Amino acid sequence: MPELPEVESLRRYLLREGIIGKTFELVSLERKPPGRNGSGAIACAKQTVGQTIIGVLRHGKQIALELNDFVLGAHMGMTGQIHIQLNKEPKPRFTRAVLTLSNSTDLILVDPRRWARFQIFDSVSQAFSKLGPDALDDTLTSELFTKRFSNRKSQIKPLLLNQEIVAGIGNIYADESLHRAKISPTRGANTIPMAELRRLHTAIRTTLNHAVKFIENHPDELGRPYIVDAYDERMQLKRKSGGFCPRCEIPLAINQLGGRTTYFCSKCQR
Numbered sequence: 512m513p514e515l516p517e518v519e520s521l522r523r524y525l526l527r528e529g530i531i532g533k534t535f536e537l538v539s540l541e542r543k544p545p546g547r548n549g550s551g552a553i554a555c556a557k558q559t560v561g562q563t564i565i566g567v568l569r570h571g572k573q574i575a576l577e578l579n580d581f582v583l584g585a586h587m588g589m590t591g592q593i594h595i596q597l598n599k600e601p602k603p604r605f606t607r608a609v610l611t612l613s614n615s616t617d618l619i620l621v622d623p624r625r626w627a628r629f630q631i632f633d634s635v636s637q638a639f640s641k642l643g644p645d646a647l648d649d650t651l652t653s654e655l656f657t658k659r660f661s662n663r664k665s666q667i668k669p670l671l672l673n674q675e676i677v678a679g680i681g682n683i684y685a686d687e688s689l690h691r692a693k694i695s696p697t698r699g700a701n702t703i704p705m706a707e708l709r710r711l712h713t714a715i716r717t718t719l720n721h722a723v724k725f726i727e728n729h730p731d732e733l734g735r736p737y738i739v740d741a742y743d744e745r746m747q748l749k750r751k752s753g754g755f756c757p758r759c760e761i762p763l764a765i766n767q768l769g770g771r772t773t774y775f776c777s778k779c780q781r
């Protein structure tokens with residue numbers, strides 16, 4: 512699933528492609544396939560016709576296109592990607608929506624699993640209103656971070672995935688950050704000493720910044736950021752059975768926490 516680094520890389524890619532100042536001229540959606548949850552979640556994209564893009568913003572895992580009269584929010588779901596390509600180029604498989612821009616290019620939504628969605632908001636602040644502070648934003652100081660976790664009894668890993676507490680961390684980068692900070696994913700947040708919570712805050716920033724840089728340095732053949740691959744070098748943990756802790760070299764433990772597969776080291780994460 513695209514998490515903060517993948518969505519931030521998408522934002523930077525859209526800016527590089529020069530979409531600011533372009534106007535949506537035409538929107539076409541795939542026909543709803545029988546028996547599938549088809550175009551409903553992206554149908555509101557039709558309202559963008561005639562609107563000019565004046566900003567591309569991100570908060571957590573959500574992206575928002577600021578338009579003349581409203582904001583088009585986009586959530587990439589599990590497998591959504593946005594590409595910019597020339598009108599004349601053939602559309603890739605799993606193209607769900609084609610939003611034609613005023614410079615002979617198309618902004619296209621490609622999404623094999625159809626969980627990505629668009630939503631119309633009145634303003635940027637409304638688009639991001641349900642989200643906690645962004646995990647990479649400087650306003651999320653070490654002090655604010657510890658405050659948001661230190662009096663909660665729940666296990667730390669599911670709390671990290673709660674976008675209302677801190678926005679941008681998903682399953683994979685939560686595991687990476689907890690491993691880096693040497694904290695067990697099952698620890699109750701209120702049992703973790705302040706110094707360790709501060710270490711976790713630093714580990715999250717290091718992990719996310721590392722991933723943003725990795726994606727930037729490894730574009731696909733068309734210069735686009737590619738989607739998260741849990742097995743590439745941006746990950747310290749090899750997320751498969753038989754993976755080892757890079758510090759202790761013992762097999763990683765695999766657990767289900769809040770319905771999400773969790774990889775951790777039972778020796779160095781306490």
Ligand SMILES: [Zn+2]
Pocket residue numbers: 756757758759760761776777778779780
């Ligand atoms: Zn270990």
